[in-house]
Amino acid sequence: xxxxxxxxxxxxxxxxGGGDGRWPEGTILVVDDEPGMRNFLVKTLxxxxxxxxxxxxxxxxxxxxxxxxxxxxxxxVALPGxxxxxxxxxxxxxxxxxxxxxxxxxxxxxxxxxxxxxxASDFILKPFRVPQILNAIRQCHERARLxxxxxxxxxxxxxxxxxxxxxxxSSAATQRVRAAIERIAPMPSTVLIQGESGTGKELVARALHxxxxxxxxxxxxxxxxxxxxxxxxxxxxxQARGSHGAHDGLFVYAQGGTLFLDEVADLPxxxxxxxxxxxxxxxxxxxxxxxxxxxxxxxxxxxxxxxxDAVAAGRFREDLYFRLRVVDIELPPLRQRRExxxxxxxxxxxxxxxxxxxxxxxxxAEAMALLQRYDWxxxxxxxxxxxxxxxxxxxxxxxxxxxxxxxxxxPTDDAAPLDLETLQRRHIQAVLDSVGGDKTRAAQLLGVSxxxxxxxxxxxxxxxxxxx
Numbered sequence: 001x002x003x004x005x006x007x008x009x010x011x012x013x014x015x016x017g018g019g020d021g022r023w024p025e026g027t028i029l030v031v032d033d034e035p036g037m038r039n040f041l042v043k044t045l046x047x048x049x050x051x052x053x054x055x056x057x058x059x060x061x062x063x064x065x066x067x068x069x070x071x072x073x074x075x076x077v078a079l080p081g082x083x084x085x086x087x088x089x090x091x092x093x094x095x096x097x098x099x100x101x102x103x104x105x106x107x108x109x110x111x112x113x114x115x116x117x118x119x120a121s122d123f124i125l126k127p128f129r130v131p132q133i134l135n136a137i138r139q140c141h142e143r144a145r146l147x148x149x150x151x152x153x154x155x156x157x158x159x160x161x162x163x164x165x166x167x168x169x170s171s172a173a174t175q176r177v178r179a180a181i182e183r184i185a186p187m188p189s190t191v192l193i194q195g196e197s198g199t200g201k202e203l204v205a206r207a208l209h210x211x212x213x214x215x216x217x218x219x220x221x222x223x224x225x226x227x228x229x230x231x232x233x234x235x236x237x238x239q240a241r242g243s244h245g246a247h248d249g250l251f252v253y254a255q256g257g258t259l260f261l262d263e264v265a266d267l268p269x270x271x272x273x274x275x276x277x278x279x280x281x282x283x284x285x286x287x288x289x290x291x292x293x294x295x296x297x298x299x300x301x302x303x304x305x306x307x308x309d310a311v312a313a314g315r316f317r318e319d320l321y322f323r324l325r326v327v328d329i330e331l332p333p334l335r336q337r338r339e340x341x342x343x344x345x346x347x348x349x350x351x352x353x354x355x356x357x358x359x360x361x362x363x364x365a366e367a368m369a370l371l372q373r374y375d376w377x378x379x380x381x382x383x384x385x386x387x388x389x390x391x392x393x394x395x396x397x398x399x400x401x402x403x404x405x406x407x408x409x410x411p412t413d414d415a416a417p418l419d420l421e422t423l424q425r426r427h428i429q430a431v432l433d434s435v436g437g438d439k440t441r442a443a444q445l446l447g448v449s450x451x452x453x454x455x456x457x458x459x460x461x462x463x464x465x466x467x468x
Contacts, residue, residue, distance in 0.1 A: 023141045027051040027069060031061040031084070032076040032103070037126070041074060044130055045137075056080075058087035065091075069286070069293050070098055072140055074133075077104035077111065085111075085118050092119040097147075097247055099140035103128070167200060168347045169340025173332040177204065180329050185211035190279065192264075192324045193302040195331030198381030201302040202262060204329060209258040214298055217257025220250050225266025233271050233287055237278075240289035251284045254297045264301040264324065265310050269317070275299075276320045299324070334376040334383065341372050344380060348387040358391050366430045367396045374401055398430050425460055428453070 026049040030041045038054045046052050053068065055061040058079055064070070073091075077084040088100055102115045105126040115123050121143065122136045167174045184191060185208045193201045202221060209219045227235060238249030251259060261267070267275065278284050279299065283292040301324045310316035334341070345363055353360040363371070376382050390397040428442070435441040439457075443450040 023049045023071070023137060026071040026141065028053075028072045028074065028137075029061060029064055029068075029070040030054045030074045031056075031058065031079065031087075032074075033057065033079055034076070037076070037103075041133070044133070048134075048137075058082040058084070061087065065096070067291050069289075069291060071144060072099045072101065072137065074101045074103060077102055077115065078106060085114055088115070088118045088120060099144060101133075101136050101140065167203070167340075169337060169343045171337040171339045173337045174340055177329060177331060181207050181211065184208060184327050184329070186213065187327070188298060189326040190298070190324055191300045191326070192307065192328040193300065193331065194307065194328060195302075195304065196333045196379055197304045198379030199331040199333060200380055201304075201331060202260065204331065205258070205260045205300045205302060208300060209260075209298075212258070212298070214257050218254050219258050219260065220254040221260040221262055222250055223262050224271075225263050229268035229270045230287075232268065233274060236271065237274060237284045238286035238289075238293075240286045240291075249284065249286065251278065251295050251297055252293065254295075256296055258298045258300055261299065261301040263303060265303040265305055265307055265316060267316075269315070272317045272320050276317060276323060279320075279323045334379045338372045341376075341383065342368055344383055345371065345387060348384050349391065352384075352388055353391055356388070356391055358394065361390060361394075361396055363396050364430070364433065366426060366433070367398050370398050370401075370427055370430060395435060396430070398427060425456075428456065 028045055028049055028051070030038055030045075030052065031054075032038050032041070033056050035056075038056065042052050042054050051068075053064050053070075055064055059081060061073070061075075075084045075088060079087070082090075084102055084104075088102065091100070099121040100119065101122045101124060102120045103124045103126055104111065112123050121140050124132060124136060167177055181204060191205075191208060193204055195201055205221070206219060209215060222235065224232065226232075234247075234249065236249050236251055238252060239247050261275075274285075278295065281292075282296070283294050285292050307316060307321055307325070311318050311321050334344075342363075345368070349360050349363075371383075371386075378385070386397070386401070432439070432442045439453055440450050443453045
């Protein structure tokens with residue numbers, strides 16, 4: 001007998017996930033030996049999901065499972081040959097982790113208990129009304145969504161930390177990045193973000209997502225250098241039945257949204273080939289599977305070192321490099337936008353103080369001048385950490401930058417050069433001011449003895465007296 005096969009004409013993301021059992025991105029397999037029940041379920045479900053297939057036996061259902069990924073199986077208990085409960089047990093043993101609704105016209109308490117023990121998500125008696133089956137599907141949809149979110153949170157994805165402002169400041173460099181975000185965000189193109197560690201690459205990626213037509217979809221971030229090649233391939237593309245257990249990959253969990261590949265230069269070469277295939281074909285192939293799954297995902301990649309250098313060294317595929325670099329955004333280090341430091345400091349004080357439950361701090365002009373001359377090798381992340389430490393200590397702790405201060409403090413381009421002696425004096429005075437003139441506390445913060453501090457203060461006082 002020919003197997004009925006229906007595919008919804010409704011676009012995958014057009015119908016939403018409302019309370020009427022709609023699962024527009026979902027795929028469902030109906031297994032029932034009664035033609036009338038199969039046709040009823042297929043006609044009911046086809047307009048509500050992306051793909052519906054039907055089978056009249058467990059054996060035929062098994063053939064479907066080998067060629068297609070299904071989010072949900074609606075399975076009759078009484079089937080010719082292998083029963084529905086027996087096949088469900090086999091599916092679970094093989095690693096199928098999707099939802100399964102068992103249906104039967106001959107129910108008993110023992111059958112229901114056996115079904116639940118076998119791993120059924122729900123158990124419905126025939127005959128049933130359309131709202132009943134749709135409500136069961138809605139609940140399965142919600143369970144699957146929560147399971148995916150938990151998977152993402154447990155693995156590589158990180159909850160959003162963005163406050164909606166990707167870059168603070170008004171420097172020319174910052175304005176160029178903002179303009180690039182506004183121009184690129186609505187486009188479907190792949191984006192490569194390059195910049196040193198701590199410059200805000202993930203915040204820019206989240207801003208691109210938030211300003212795109214995919215904003216209502218998921219944003220999934222993954223660190224590319226944290227796993228071995230095989231494990232990373234399973235995380236990205238999913239795992240078919242096997243020793244590692246079947247599960248969807250992050251590409252599936254990012255459907256309709258954005259997948260952010262952080263530190264993509266660390267992507268192992270074997271996984272690079274799989275990623276290139278996905279970008280070219282818009283399908284993924286789970287590890288250990290012969291089937292392909294269509295994906296609708298925008299890829300944004302980021303790297304803290306020039307990707308072109310990795311290509312030249314043979315560590316990164318040139319064809320993948322060009323695929324990722326359809327559009328690129330270069331993030332400037334903080335030392336190239338020093339005029340943004342004051343705004344960043346105030347922003348972090350305003351946002352961190354309430355979170356920490358402490359009073360905000362006032363950074364005077366002298367301390368701000370020292371901050372603006374520091375090179376900030378850790379960029380905005382280092383500045384944020386400095387503000388947080390200062391808030392916890394309850395003082396403008398410029399000394400946290402010392403001794404690197406001696407090596408990295410330098411005058412701004414439009415200021416007269418200052419010698420190290422002058423910089424040290426200003427720094428020590430700023431620390432003294434921050435603790436109300438308490439020399440013991442200032443000496444502790446500076447890492448020197450009180451006697452040394454007093455000696456230096458006396459020397460500077462004598463110099464001041466001679467200069468008058």
